[in-house]
Amino acid sequence: SAVISQKPSRDICQRGTSLTIQCQVDSQVTMMFWYRQQPGQSLTLIATANQGSEATYESGFVIDKFPISRPNLTFSTLTVSNMSPEDSSIYLCSVDWQGNTEAFFGQGTRLTVV
């Protein structure tokens, strides 16, 4: 499987600021995904990061709040913009390995907004 490095692993941020989370994969992958896991909850897909085109966002998530970049087949970033305490969550990057449907996850970014 792919090795997925995500950073930062955790951060505490002031409300109103923005945080960019990076996801680096050791191999080229077709699909990269960004999930959110709120405390005590399951994973919710935010968007699919497409190489060379705009990300595809799920219902309830918008580009202005969660801009995503995917400059190549091994890297993506997710920005959480104009943060509020409700954005406190774990953000997870995942990839599909070799075009399969199962997802492999990075170690996650634990974000606390104060």
Place this chain on the structure above:
Amino acid sequence: QKEVEQNSGPLSVPEGAIASLNCTYSDRGSQSFFWYRQYSGKSPELIMFIYSNGDKEDGRFTAQLNKASQYVSLLIRDSQPSDSATYLCAVFSTDKLIFGTGTRLQVFP
């Protein structure tokens, strides 16, 4: 809205017993099913996947799929305290993985 449902638990089993975790899904067209294990504070780890009706065994883990009943389960034999974690069921539906809320498993010595 496509859904994946799990009992949140906790499911408590003694060490050495069989733990049975269950999941139902709403999208009858789903073809791929996954079980992830998530330790507290860690990211999910894929432990099993199954595509065909019936059983699939891997070590102490057995995944069972019944598409007619839209039901997938995970059996953990000879449960160990190290198996204590939250187990997430995921279903590939409409080009994305949809996760259940997870079942917390507690294995006590």
